[in-house]
Amino acid sequence: xxxxxxxxxxxxxSFSKLKPWIPLYIMFLPxxxxxxxxxxxxxxxxxxxxxxxNFNKGILASPWVxxxxxxYLFTTKDAYIITRNTIxxxxxxxxxxxxxxxxxxxxxxxTRRKGMKKLYQSAILxxxxxxxxxxxxxxxxFLSMQNGIVNKSIIPxxxxxxxxxxxxxxxxxxxxxxxxxxxxxxxxxxxxxxxxNGIDPALYEAAELDGASKWQQIRHVTLPELMPAVITLxxxxxxxxxxxxxxxFYQVPRNSGMLYPTTNVIxxxxxxxxxxxxxxxxxxxxxxxxxxVGFVLVLTANLIVRKVSKENAxx
Amino acid sequence: MNKNRVYHTFIxxxxxLVVLMVVLPFLLLFMSxxxxxxxxxxSGYSFVPKEFSLESYQFIFRSEALFSAxxx
Numbered sequence: 047x048x049x050x051x052x053x054x055x056x057x058x059x060s061f062s063k064l065k066p067w068i069p070l071y072i073m074f075l076p077x078x079x080x081x082x083x084x085x086x087x088x089x090x091x092x093x094x095x096x097x098x099x100n101f102n103k104g105i106l107a108s109p110w111v112x113x114x115x116x117x118y119l120f121t122t123k124d125a126y127i128i129t130r131n132t133i134x135x136x137x138x139x140x141x142x143x144x145x146x147x148x149x150x151x152x153x154x155x156x157t158r159r160k161g162m163k164k165l166y167q168s169a170i171l172x173x174x175x176x177x178x179x180x181x182x183x184x185x186x187x188f189l190s191m192q193n194g195i196v197n198k199s200i201i202p203x204x205x206x207x208x209x210x211x212x213x214x215x216x217x218x219x220x221x222x223x224x225x226x227x228x229x230x231x232x233x234x235x236x237x238x239x240x241x242x243n244g245i246d247p248a249l250y251e252a253a254e255l256d257g258a259s260k261w262q263q264i265r266h267v268t269l270p271e272l273m274p275a276v277i278t279l280x281x282x283x284x285x286x287x288x289x290x291x292x293x294x295f296y297q298v299p300r301n302s303g304m305l306y307p308t309t310n311v312i313x314x315x316x317x318x319x320x321x322x323x324x325x326x327x328x329x330x331x332x333x334x335x336x337x338x339v340g341f342v343l344v345l346t347a348n349l350i351v352r353k354v355s356k357e358n359a360x361x
Numbered sequence: 362m363n364k365n366r367v368y369h370t371f372i373x374x375x376x377x378l379v380v381l382m383v384v385l386p387f388l389l390l391f392m393s394x395x396x397x398x399x400x401x402x403x404s405g406y407s408f409v410p411k412e413f414s415l416e417s418y419q420f421i422f423r424s425e426a427l428f429s430a431x432x433x
Contacts, residue, residue, distance in 0.1 A: 150376075150379070153372045153375060153376055154376070156368075156369070156372055157369075157372060157373070157376065158369060162373070162376070165380065166376045166379070166380060169379065169380040169383045169384065170379060170380075170383065172383055172387075173383055180390070183390070184386045184387075184389065184390050187386075187389055187390065187393055187406045188386070188389075188406075190405075190406070192405065193401060193402065193404075193405035193406055194405065194406065195389065195405065195406045195407065195408075197405075198404075198405040198406070198407070199405075199407070228382065228383070259364070260364070260365065260368050
């Protein structure tokens with residue numbers, strides 16, 4: 047009896063402790079519901095990856111096949127190609143975003159005239175606001191075999207034979223990296239600009255008094271002060287290393303079959319598997335593989351960052 | 362001081378190139394939107410179309426799809 051009383055007392059105590067936070071919990075509720083409905087409930091669908099789905103029987107009644115779907119995925123050459131493409135593209139994007147973003151941010155903050163500064167800033171952010179479908183169309187206007195401006199005007203000018211861009215996989219790593227830089231560099235750049243503006247001007251004054259050149263000021267003041275922002279943005283990118291801007295790899299190469307060796311990534315593979323082969327189980331196995339590797343990578347990256355500098359870790 | 366001048370000129374040249382790289386594709390997009398459809402097919406995309414036409418705009422504004430399309 048006394049134990050029950052003690053428990054009651056304890057409960058009331060913890061509830062009164064909780065009370066001031068109730069508004070916060072209510073505010074948290076819609077977001078939690080959203081996450082639950084969209085991210086947690088669909089996880090039950092993972093069982094599809096371990097079944098041979100037969101739509102006549104329904105998902106639950108379909109026979110279990112264990113890891114057969116995964117075995118099939120890994121015995122084809124596709125698994126290697128899509129994993130390689132995914133990782134290499136993402137590493138290239140991460141490095142170039144950081145390098146180009148920092149360079150452009152330094153240039154923009156060093157621009158003297160205010161009007162020009164605004165122009166540069168808006169210009170590099172502009173493509174980020176466009177839909178990838180439209181960007182895919184612009185790329186087509188440049189690279190189309192018969193009508194593209196590159197084959198029509200630039201290449202004859204240089205005296206070369208026209209190139210069938212949409213049939214040649216070897217050019218696409220460069221094209222896709224270029225397009226993605228063109229589209230996305232402005233976003234990171236804005237964050238770097240704001241952290242450069244936050245650097246104490248006294249540091250630059252001191253450096254100038256000591257006779258530091260512009261380059262020395264950048265190397266010894268700007269870059270070290272920018273490092274935390276660069277680390278945070280790169281960490282966030284690592285978290286998405288297995289995910290892509292789907293449009294970039296589907297719309298921009300116009301789903302050209304000849305280009306699969308260099309444009310196929312896990313996301314497009316899953317999508318095509320569903321759309322063309324109609325094989326739900328295989329696609330879901332590929333999706334599961336994507337999630338697991340992504341999850342492990344996030345944990346590892348976070349672990350490393352926590353070892354190096356604890357305050358920059360995400361969790 | 363002279364060195365600073367070189368640096369600032371360099372920055373401005375690079376940034377103007379970057380701005381052109383951003384603006385020109387959109388200019389091309391706009392120009393091809395007001396080019397006659399047949400010209401796009403025969404002589405290709407270009408910054409200075411020979412024949413202007415607002416046909417494509419008439420087409421999208423006349424079709425109901427523009428106003429009922431789900432915003433994605």
